[in-house]
Amino acid sequence: MNEQQINSNFSSYPQASQSKKTLVVILVVCLICLFVGYFTGKSNVSINSGKIVIDKGSSPNQADYSLLWETLDLLNSKYVDRPLDQRKLMYGAVAGLVNAAGDPYTVFFDPDESKKFAEELQGAFDGIGAEIGIKEDQLVVVAPLEGTPAKKAGLMPGDAILAINDESTANMTVDVAVSKIRGKAGTEVKLTILPKGKREPKEVKIVRAKIEIKSVEFSSKTIDNKKVAVIKMNRFGEDTKGAFDEAVAKVLSGNYNGLILDLRNNPGGYLETAVAIASNWIENGKIVLKEKGNGDESNDYKATGLNRLKGVKTVVLVNGGSASASEILAGALQDYKLATLIGEKTFGKGSVQELTELKNDSTLKITIAKWFTPKDRGINKIGLEPDIVVELKAEDAAKDQDPQMEKALEVF
Numbered sequence: 176m177n178e179q180q181i182n183s184n185f186s187s188y189p190q191a192s193q194s195k196k197t198l199v200v201i202l203v204v205c206l207i208c209l210f211v212g213y214f215t216g217k218s219n220v221s222i223n224s225g226k227i228v229i230d231k232g233s234s235p236n237q238a239d240y241s242l243l244w245e246t247l248d249l250l251n252s253k254y255v256d257r258p259l260d261q262r263k264l265m266y267g268a269v270a271g272l273v274n275a276a277g278d279p280y281t282v283f284f285d286p287d288e289s290k291k292f293a294e295e296l297q298g299a300f301d302g303i304g305a306e307i308g309i310k311e312d313q314l315v316v317v318a319p320l321e322g323t324p325a326k327k328a329g330l331m332p333g334d335a336i337l338a339i340n341d342e343s344t345a346n347m348t349v350d351v352a353v354s355k356i357r358g359k360a361g362t363e364v365k366l367t368i369l370p371k372g373k374r375e376p377k378e379v380k381i382v383r384a385k386i387e388i389k390s391v392e393f394s395s396k397t398i399d400n401k402k403v404a405v406i407k408m409n410r411f412g413e414d415t416k417g418a419f420d421e422a423v424a425k426v427l428s429g430n431y432n433g434l435i436l437d438l439r440n441n442p443g444g445y446l447e448t449a450v451a452i453a454s455n456w457i458e459n460g461k462i463v464l465k466e467k468g469n470g471d472e473s474n475d476y477k478a479t480g481l482n483r484l485k486g487v488k489t490v491v492l493v494n495g496g497s498a499s500a501s502e503i504l505a506g507a508l509q510d511y512k513l514a515t516l517i518g519e520k521t522f523g524k525g526s527v528q529e530l531t532e533l534k535n536d537s538t539l540k541i542t543i544a545k546w547f548t549p550k551d552r553g554i555n556k557i558g559l560e561p562d563i564v565v566e567l568k569a570e571d572a573a574k575d576q577d578p579q580m581e582k583a584l585e586v587f
Contacts, residue, residue, distance in 0.1 A: 243268065266537065274348055278542050279309035280528055282350045286536040291357065302357040303364065304386045305330055306442035306496070307349060308524070310556075314344040314352055316368075317522055318440035318496030320388055321409055328381045331569055332440060332496035332522070333371035340365050360385045370569065371495075391418035393425055398584045401432040408437065411444030411500040416451050423455060423483055433488035433587045436504075439518060439567075439579070443499020446476070446527060446546075453504050454478040456485065456513045463507045465551065466527055468544040489514040490583040493561055498522035506548035506559055515586060516561040518579045525555030 247268075250259060266285040273283040284292055291300065304323020305316050316334040319325040336344055339355045356364055362383050369376045392407040404426045408415070426434055443449075446464075453463045457478040466474040491505050491514045502521050508514035527544040547553050565579045 262535075269537075273539065273541075278526075279349050280524075280526055280540070281542045282348070282540045284350065284538045284540070288350065288354065289536055289538045291354075292538070300357070300386050301360045302383055302386050303328075303381045304384070304388075305356070306440075306498070307336065307352060307356070308442075308498070308522070309349055310522075314347060314349070316496075317498055318442045320386070320440065321407070323386055324381045324384050328379050329569065329572070330366075330368065330379070331371060331572075332494055335369040335371075336366055337369055337376055338367035341367070358383050388412070389418075390415040391422055393422040395429070395431070396435075396580075396584060398587060401587050402430065403433050403435055403584060403587050404429065404431040405435045405437060408441050408501070410441060411448040411452075413445075415444070415448050419452055419455075426487065427483060431487075433490070434484065435490045435492060435580070435583050436514070437492045437580075438497045438501040438505055439492050439494045440496035441498070441501040442496065442522075443501055443524065446500060446503065449500035449503040450476045451479070453507045454480050455483050456487075456489065456508055457511060458482055458485070461511070462549045464503050464549065465547040466544045467547065472544070474544075488587065490586050491516050492518050492579055492583055493521050493559065494519040494567065494579070495522055495558075497559075498524045502554055502559055503546065506552065506554060509559065509562070510548045510550040510552070515563065516559065517563045517565055517583050517586075518561050519564065519566055520560055521554070521558040523554055523556045523558035525553055525557075 247264065250264065251257065266283075270283045270285070273281055303325040304320040305325035306318040306320065307314060308317045309315070310333075314336045316325070316330050316332060316336065318332055319328075319330040336352070338344060339347075339352060342355070344352055356366070358364060360383050364381055364383060366379045366381065367376050368379050388409055390408065390410050390412045392409070394405045394407070396403050396405055404422075406419070406422045406426075408419070450463045457463060459478055459480065459482065461478050463476045463478055466476065468474075489508065491508060493501070493505050493516055497505065497518075498521065502524065505514075505516055505521065509516050525545050525547070526542045527546055528540045529543045531539045531541070533539055545553065545555055563582060565582045567577065567579050571578060
């Protein structure tokens with residue numbers, strides 16, 4: 176079983192191949208033993224007549240898990256349409272257990288969902304191309320990805336998704352919503368959207384397509400005879416570091432007057448990739464982010480390698496769709512005053528997830544820590560405030576205008 180640490184949300188991307196991997200042996204298969212196994216080493220666990228007691232200091236919690244087995248026995252002995260699919264029951268029980276933690280980023284994936292999740296990490300899947308998440312108990316669009324049906328349909332960061340194919344999203348988990356929105360290319364999904372800042376919902380019909388996400392795009396712009404490099408980052412995936420290295424080589428060899436790093440609508444991804452990319456600006460050994468787990472557990476991620484972009488004037492574009500690993504990178508550059516942040520407040524996803532492979536190709540994505548910027552700023556549910564606030568309205572996008580990019584160019 177591989178354990179991988181990710182900094183992402185919903186169907187956000189797990190971390191890269193360079194992340195730490197630990198071999199773990201699964202010794203048990205039943206739900207109770209899985210539950211106990213997780214807490215072993217983290218707290219004192221005991222089982223007494225089917226009851227599980229977790230002693231954490233002076234606040235022990237206990238539950239009689241024989242209720243689970245009693246319910247299972249009744250279903251198998253009395254349900255009208257017997258026999259029931261035992262694997263389906265088991266996956267449902269595990270998913271319910273995980274959902275009860277009350278964290279939208281802690282998710283159980285059955286084998287089918289795990290396969291779809293893995294496809295997404297590779298940057299290619301069928302769907303509409305929108306990152307979604309939970310904010311203030313509401314399912315929202317985190318980021319419509321560039322060049323996708325979601326972007327073309329006009330979805331914007333912060334738009335609330337009230338219904339999917341007329342089914343209310345109230346109390347719907349992110350993974351369930353993702354499974355309902357995704358589907359075979361060429362098919363249609365109907366979303367009921369409440370645009371950010373509006374009072375009237377609207378229906379949006381979107382035809383699904385094959386989504387292929389290019390993680391890094393390079394271009395250049397000229398203003399007042401000054402040549403400015405633009406690196407657009409769409410995600411922090413498996414190919415991101417290599418593609419970013421190529422872009423940096425172009426910046427350094429192209430006699431540019433500065434660099435615009437566009438992190439708008441970048442929902443995040445691999446934590447380690449964010450640290451590696453930040454190391455292009457931050458001096459070797461300095462902290463990029465602080466990770467704090469339960470109790471006194473903490474871990475500092477430090478810059479490594481050559482800060483090749485040291486001294487290169489940099490502007491970072493952010494918005495409400497900049498989340499997770501994007502916020503790690505932007506927050507570190509802002510703390511060290513190595514870049515000017517322009518745009519809108521970021522999403523505010525300051526937690527770290529670990530992806531663990533379970534039996535039968537199922538997986539568990541579990542929140543294990545919260546992260547803080549080098550200056551110890553917590554951004555979870557708060558986000559990063561840009562140095563210069565510039566709003567991009569739906570009307571601007573409809574007219575193909577980009578006041579945020581225009582403002583960034585003025586800095587040079």
